[in-house]
Amino acid sequence: MLELVLAMLLLTMIVGMVFGTARTSLQLGVSVVESQNEEMLHQAFFELLDGRFASMPGNARLDLSYEDTGTHHLSELTLQNVPMSFTWGGPELIANAVQIATVRRRSGYLDIVLRYYEEEILDDSESTFGSLTPAGPFAEIVLLEDVRFFEWRVLDGREMEWYYDWDLPGRLPLQVELLVAFGPTGPEMRHVFWIPPRQNPGVSARQMMQEARQTPVLPGVGEGAGGSDGSSGGTGASPPAINIPGTPGAGRPPGARPLPATE
Numbered sequence: 001m002l003e004l005v006l007a008m009l010l011l012t013m014i015v016g017m018v019f020g021t022a023r024t025s026l027q028l029g030v031s032v033v034e035s036q037n038e039e040m041l042h043q044a045f046f047e048l049l050d051g052r053f054a055s056m057p058g059n060a061r062l063d064l065s066y067e068d069t070g071t072h073h074l075s076e077l078t079l080q081n082v083p084m085s086f087t088w089g090g091p092e093l094i095a096n097a098v099q100i101a102t103v104r105r106r107s108g109y110l111d112i113v114l115r116y117y118e119e120e121i122l123d124d125s126e127s128t129f130g131s132l133t134p135a136g137p138f139a140e141i142v143l144l145e146d147v148r149f150f151e152w153r154v155l156d157g158r159e160m161e162w163y164y165d166w167d168l169p170g171r172l173p174l175q176v177e178l179l180v181a182f183g184p185t186g187p188e189m190r191h192v193f194w195i196p197p198r199q200n201p202g203v204s205a206r207q208m209m210q211e212a213r214q215t216p217v218l219p220g221v222g223e224g225a226g227g228s229d230g231s232s233g234g235t236g237a238s239p240p241a242i243n244i245p246g247t248p249g250a251g252r253p254p255g256a257r258p259l260p261a262t263e
Contacts, residue, residue, distance in 0.1 A: 038182070041144070042144070042182065045112075045143055045144060046191055048143075049178070049191075049193055050193055052079065052082060052084075053176060053193040053194065053195050054193075054194065054195075054196065055082075056079070056082055056172065056195055056196075056198070057081065057082070057198060058198035058199045059081050060079065060080065060081045060082050060172065061078075061079070061080035061081055061122050061169065062077075062078070062079055062080075062154075062166060062172055062173065062195075063076075063077075063078040063080070063122050063166060063167055064076070064077050064078075064152055064154060064164070064165050064166040064167075065165050065167070066151075066152070066164050066165055069104075071108075072102070072104060072110060072149060072150075073102070073149065073150070073151045073152075073164075074102050074103075074104060075101070075102050075150070075151070075152050076099055076100070076101045076102075077099065077100045077101075077152055078097060078098070078099045078121065078122060079097065079098050079099075080096065080097040080120055080121070080122045081096065081097075081120075082097075082098065083095065083096065084098050084116070086116045086138075086139050093116070093118065093138065093139070094118075095116035095117055095118060095138075095139075096117065096118065096119060096120050097117040097119070097120055097121045097122065098114060098115065098116055098117065099114070099115040099117065099121075099137070100112065100113070100114055100115075100143075101113050101115060102147075102150050107146075109145070109146045109147055109148060110147040110148070110149070110150055111142050111144065111145055111147070112142070112143045112144035112145075112147060112150060113140055113141070113142055113143065114140070114141045114142075114143050115137035115139070115140050116137050116138055116139040116140075117137050117138070118138050122169075144182070146182060146183055147180060147181070147182055148181040148182065148183065148184065148186065149179070149180070149181055150178075150179075150180050151164075151178070151179045151180075152164070152176065152177070152178060153176075153177040153179075154166045154173035154175070154176050154177070155173055155174045155175040155176075155177070156173060156174070157173065157174035157197075162177070172195050172197075173195060174194075174195060174197075175192055175193065175194055175195065176192070176193045176195065177190065177191070177192050177193075178190070178191045178192075178193070
């Protein structure tokens with residue numbers, strides 16, 4: 001009986017050790033998978049920003065506003081005339097303006113929200129924080145959660161100075177810098193995005209029209225070129241011959257030599 005009790009006790013200890021090891025291995029595997037998923041999500045977020053900033057057209061509008069609450073920088077980065085499509089599985093909707101906003105949660109962390117606007121929401125007047133959304137967005141997506149801090153800075157290419165806000169219609173910054181940290185102990189990460197300078201297509205079209213109007217017209221070419229006798233020259237060609245019966249040389253093309261007379 002004593003041997004049986006000892007064997008059962010030993011078997012219970014072995015089974016407990018096996019289950020404990022399996023549970024620890026399972027928790028470690030789950031944490032590794034979650035960490036990899038978070039890293040992939042963060043990398044996808046940075047790639048999205050890099051692609052948007054690198055492909056901004058010349059007529060794009062960038063507006064950055066922020067509010068310092070003492071514990072966080074709440075910011076709104078708006079990109080206009082940068083078309084982006086959105087769909088929940090149905091027909092795609094094209095957004096003429098998108099906004100990356102920070103939303104503070106009760107836990108003290110931040111959510112990074114991407115908002116899609118069907119119409120343009122920026123005008124030429126100076127904007128203040130919270131006044132950039134005259135019409136509500138037709139879609140919102142939470143891109144990141146549990147963000148400890150999230151701060152934008154932009155570099156003015158003319159003054160080579162960094163600013164926390166930007167509201168200059170017709171001008172884009174040279175660089176956009178993002179400082180971000182995830183979770184309670186996540187390291188601070190710094191990412192710099194370049195905005196390649198591009199010509200505004202509207203300005204290019206106006207310059208081409210001005211150059212076309214200022215091009216001189218050579219005499220004898222095009223409209224307004226007249227002959228020496230005051231007649232309208234048109235394109236410089238002689239008027240067609242008129243065939244009048246009984247008229248010598250009637251019906252001959254201009255410049256043709258006369259036929260020899262016959263006896």
